[in-house]
Amino acid sequence: MPGHPSSQRLELFMTGGLAPGESPAIIRHLVAGCSECAKTTSHLWEVLVTGRKAHRPAPEEYEGAFDRAWVRAQEVHELLRLERETAKTLSQELLELPPRRQRLRVRNDRRYQTLPLCQALIEGSKSAIFDDAATASHLADMAREIADDLDTHRYGEAIVADARADAWATYANAVRETSDFEQAEDALRTARAHLEEGTGNPEEKAKYLNSLANVLIERGRIEDSFVALRKLEAIYSKLGDLHMLGRAQLKKAFALHKQGHFEQEIPILNRALKLLDPVRDPRRQVVALHNLVVVLIASGRLEEADRHMIKLRRTHAEQGDRLNLLRLRWLEGELAYAKDDLDLAERLFAEVRNAFIELEIGIDVALVSLDLAEVLWHQGRGQDTQARLQEAIPILGALGVHAEAIAAMAFLEHAVRVETVSRELIRQTAAFVRRVQSDPTARFSATELTGR
Amino acid sequence: MRKAVSFIPEPEAHEFLDNFRAQARKLLARFRIPAQDAEDLLQDTLLLYLDCNPDVPCVESWLQGTLKNRCLVYWRERRRQFYQTMDLALLDSLAEPTAPSQEHRIYLDEVISHLDHLTGPCASLLKLRYQSDFKPSQLADRLGYGRRGIYKILERCVAALSRRLLVARRRPV
Numbered sequence: 001m002p003g004h005p006s007s008q009r010l011e012l013f014m015t016g017g018l019a020p021g022e023s024p025a026i027i028r029h030l031v032a033g034c035s036e037c038a039k040t041t042s043h044l045w046e047v048l049v050t051g052r053k054a055h056r057p058a059p060e061e062y063e064g065a066f067d068r069a070w071v072r073a074q075e076v077h078e079l080l081r082l083e084r085e086t087a088k089t090l091s092q093e094l095l096e097l098p099p100r101r102q103r104l105r106v107r108n109d110r111r112y113q114t115l116p117l118c119q120a121l122i123e124g125s126k127s128a129i130f131d132d133a134a135t136a137s138h139l140a141d142m143a144r145e146i147a148d149d150l151d152t153h154r155y156g157e158a159i160v161a162d163a164r165a166d167a168w169a170t171y172a173n174a175v176r177e178t179s180d181f182e183q184a185e186d187a188l189r190t191a192r193a194h195l196e197e198g199t200g201n202p203e204e205k206a207k208y209l210n211s212l213a214n215v216l217i218e219r220g221r222i223e224d225s226f227v228a229l230r231k232l233e234a235i236y237s238k239l240g241d242l243h244m245l246g247r248a249q250l251k252k253a254f255a256l257h258k259q260g261h262f263e264q265e266i267p268i269l270n271r272a273l274k275l276l277d278p279v280r281d282p283r284r285q286v287v288a289l290h291n292l293v294v295v296l297i298a299s300g301r302l303e304e305a306d307r308h309m310i311k312l313r314r315t316h317a318e319q320g321d322r323l324n325l326l327r328l329r330w331l332e333g334e335l336a337y338a339k340d341d342l343d344l345a346e347r348l349f350a351e352v353r354n355a356f357i358e359l360e361i362g363i364d365v366a367l368v369s370l371d372l373a374e375v376l377w378h379q380g381r382g383q384d385t386q387a388r389l390q391e392a393i394p395i396l397g398a399l400g401v402h403a404e405a406i407a408a409m410a411f412l413e414h415a416v417r418v419e420t421v422s423r424e425l426i427r428q429t430a431a432f433v434r435r436v437q438s439d440p441t442a443r444f445s446a447t448e449l450t451g452r
Numbered sequence: 453m454r455k456a457v458s459f460i461p462e463p464e465a466h467e468f469l470d471n472f473r474a475q476a477r478k479l480l481a482r483f484r485i486p487a488q489d490a491e492d493l494l495q496d497t498l499l500l501y502l503d504c505n506p507d508v509p510c511v512e513s514w515l516q517g518t519l520k521n522r523c524l525v526y527w528r529e530r531r532r533q534f535y536q537t538m539d540l541a542l543l544d545s546l547a548e549p550t551a552p553s554q555e556h557r558i559y560l561d562e563v564i565s566h567l568d569h570l571t572g573p574c575a576s577l578l579k580l581r582y583q584s585d586f587k588p589s590q591l592a593d594r595l596g597y598g599r600r601g602i603y604k605i606l607e608r609c610v611a612a613l614s615r616r617l618l619v620a621r622r623r624p625v
Contacts, residue, residue, distance in 0.1 A: 014618075016537040023537070024545035030617045031545075031562050041618035049534050049614075051527045054484040059477035061487045062494075066473050069494035076495075077502040158496040158522060159503070189603070197529060199500050200521035 005029060007040045014044050076155055080115060087116035091124070099138060106142050107149075115155050118146040118163055122170045130283065131323075133177035140171035144187075158199040165194035165204060169211040176215050179439070184215045206235045206244070210251075217255045225255050246275030250288050253295075262295040269295065286315050286324060293331055297338050305335055326355050330368060337375055345375045353392075362399030363437050365392065366409060370430040373412070374423060382416060389413040405433045407444040425450060472515050479516060483523035493522040535610045539581075542613075546582050566616055574609035581606070 005013070005026050012018045013026045030037060046053035090112060094102050106112045121143035128136040147167035150160045168191035176184040188211060195208050209232040216225035229252050236245040249272035256265045269292040278285040289312045296305035309332070316328045333348030349372040356364040369392040376385040390413055396406050412429045415421040428449050436442045476497075480490045497519045501511070546560065563582060567575045577595060580586040586594065592602035 013541070014534060014537075016533060021544075023541035027538075027541045027545045027617075028559060031559065031566065033562075038618065045615075045618050049531055051484050051530065055486070056484045057481055057487050057490075059474075059481050062477045062480050062490050065487055065491040066476060066494055069491045070469065070498055072491075072495050073498035073502055076499050080503060156496040156499050157492060158525070159499060193603075197525065199496060199518065200525060201500065201504070201518075 003029065004034065004037055007044075010037065010040050011044055011048070014041070014048050073156075079154070083114045084116040087114065087120045090114075090117050091120045094142075095124075102138075102142060103145070106146050113146055113149050113151070115150060115159070115163055118143050118150065118167060121146065122166055125170050125174055129174060129177055133174060137171070137174035137178055140167065140174040143167040144171045158197065161194045161198040162201065162204045165191045165198055166207050168194060169208045173211040173214055176211075176218055179218075179437075181215065181219055184211075184218075188212055188215060202235045202239060206232055206239075209235070210247075213248075213251055213255075217251070217258060220258065222255050222259050226252070229255070242275045243277040243280050246272045246277075246288075247281075247284060249275060250284060250291075253288075253291060257291070257295065262298045265295045266292065266299065266301075282315075282319060286312070286319060289315060290324075290327065290331065293335070297331075297334055300338070302335070302338055305338075309335060323359070326352055326359075329355075330371075333368075333371065337371070337378075342375055342379055346372065346379075349375060357395060357399075360399055362396055362401040363405075363433070365399060366396050366401055366405055366433050367430060369409075370412075370426055370433065373416075374426045377416070377421060377423070377426065382419065382421075385421075386413060386416040389416060402436045404442060404444040405436045408432045408436075408449065411444070411446055411449065468511055471512055475512065475516055476519055479519055479523065483520075483527070485523055485526060489526065493519065493526060496522055531611070532607065535607050535614060538614050539606070539610045542582055543585070547585070566613065569616060570609065570612050573605075574612055577606065577609050578613060 009018070009022075009026065013023055018026070030041065043053065048054070094105060094112065094117075097105060121139045125136045125139035125143060128139060144164070144167040147160070147164040150163060152160045155163075168187050172184040172187035172191060175187065188208070191208050191211070195205060198204055209228050213225045213228040213232060216222075216228060229248055232248045232251075233245060236242075236248060249268050253265045253268045253272065256262075256268065269288055272288045273285070273292065276285050276288055289308060293305050293308050293312055296302070296308065312328065312331075316324055329348055330352045333345045333352065336342075336348060337345035349368055353365060353368045353372060356368060369388060373385045373389055376388060389409060393406060393409055393413065396409065408429050412421065412425060415425055432442070432444065432449060476494060480493070485493060497515060500518060501515055542563070546563065560583070564579065567578050567582075570578065573595075577591055580591055580594060588602045588606055591606065592598065597605055
């Protein structure tokens with residue numbers, strides 16, 4: 001076969017060292033099946049691609065490399081220590097600026113392009129995710145921008161890859177909270193690619209798996225989320241991190257909740273409660289206990305729910321968070337309703353509804369209004385039910401609740417008026433309103449809601 | 453934030469370094485890591501140790517495990533870079549506008565005949581990629597793979613094709 005490329009050119013081709021436009025001629029030659037060149041490429045394959053026949057250096061050849069690496073690692077370590085000292089001040093300075101300028105600053109000012117600042121923003125995003133998804137997403141967005149620009153010569157490629165994986169996984173988790181699932185999945189893909197280039201530290205892998213499980217649960221891919229959670233549990237068990245193992249249990253319970261497997265959830269939440277460390281993360285303890293009471297009520301295990309409610313009241317009181325206390329009142333209303341104490345349930349739901357209106361949390365106003373409607377309807381008070389729904393609709397519009405959720409509420413109000421309402425319809429409406437919250441593309445359909 | 457770093461006292465540091473130095477040299481040689489690249493892997497490993505200060509019973513084992521992982525990642529990255537080069541080269545060669553159409557058709561047939569020797573799913577995927585210039589996301593949608601997994605699947609298929617094109621086959625006796 002004429003025109004064989006030289007072995008040097010074949011080697012350059014296989015190491016990606018050829019100039020653009022030079023590769024097609026070589027690939028054409030190889031596709032044609034040149035056996036002579038195949039001998040060379042076979043050898044190069046073993047040397048360059050698999051490494052099986054790569055030169056095996058004598059151990060002494062690494063001597064200088066070890067000393068230089070140790071000196072350099074100490075230098076970088078010292079640099080990181082100094083940068084960590086200033087990261088807090090830099091972070092405060094940055095966050096005092098308007099959001100648009102913050103972004104410009106991290107993009108253009110090298111002082112901000114440090115690993116410790118990136119880590120501080122990641123932590124900031126993780127702390128904010130409970131209360132403010134938009135802030136969490138903004139912080140993670142800046143963290144990933146810094147991470148992408150980090151100097152690999154300064155910190156080492158693998159450590160930078162870990163930071164990038166962490167920043168992208170945190171960003172995925174934050175945008176998931178804002179219901180942007182496409183972007184969350186894209187971000188996870190990027191995180192995964194960086195993770196594979198990283199140090200292989202299991203803690204880094206766990207951070208990625210955490211975000212992955214969250215996105216899969218939100219996407220309704222529950223079985224896939226269990227696979228991710230099993231891997232996560234294996235890592236934390238191996239590391240002996242019981243608190244994080246408890247957090248994985250909490251996530252698993254949430255996934256089961258999405259599937260409506262309340263009974264299966266109970267032992268998992270009990271296990272989570274045993275594992276979670278209230279000193280390290282008091283809020284998770286509250287979440288686990290709160291969710292346990294929710295499923296106990298849903299499963300009709302009211303005595304147990306009552307018992308746990310006492311502890312939950314105490315824990316909530318210790319935390320003193322107004323929003324959580326409100327959710328506790330809501331849960332007390334649900335327990336009262338389950339125990340047929342309709343007057344107490346009505347009073348509690350009305351109180352919670354007014355507080356959510358005051359706090360302008362539209363979605364919760366909608367959901368608690370539906371709970372209230374169910375109690376009133378259960379008492380045979382059709383006019384009151386209709387009146388409460390009627391007054392809720394304009395409030396929900398003003399609070400920016402999704403139009404499809406409002407349409408479902410208006411349909412329910414009409415059903416009450418024409419006396420075709422049922423408990424099932426009220427519950428289906430509540431389920432739809434919840435779905436719209438996590439899936440903004442959901443569309444209201446009367447047929448779907450009524451099952452007719 | 454990461455854990456606070458605690459320095460190892462000097463004499464102990466030397467002892468652990470001397471032990472790890474000998475183990476690392478053997479490990480790097482076993483994985484055939486070129487000397488010029490070994491420094492980066494060692495630096496990553498040692499910095500990770502200094503920075504994370506892992507709470508483990510045997511520091512030397514931890515360091516060995518981390519370095520071994522870095523060596524595995526090193527070769528995995530080399531392979532990945534090569535498969536990307538190969539994929540782009542094939543796309544470029546098939547999109548070459550200056551080639552006479554007859555010649556180009558023959559070349560395309562040759563590529564297809566190589567693809568026909570691969571397993572069914574790989575052949576279908578690479579035909580869409582090289583004949584119809586499908587992007588990875590389009591491949592995922594068309595063939596029903598997850599968008600997250602398609603890159604890995606594409607990489608495996610390009611690896612199989614690369615082996616076929618580059619590794620000399622033994623003649624049948």
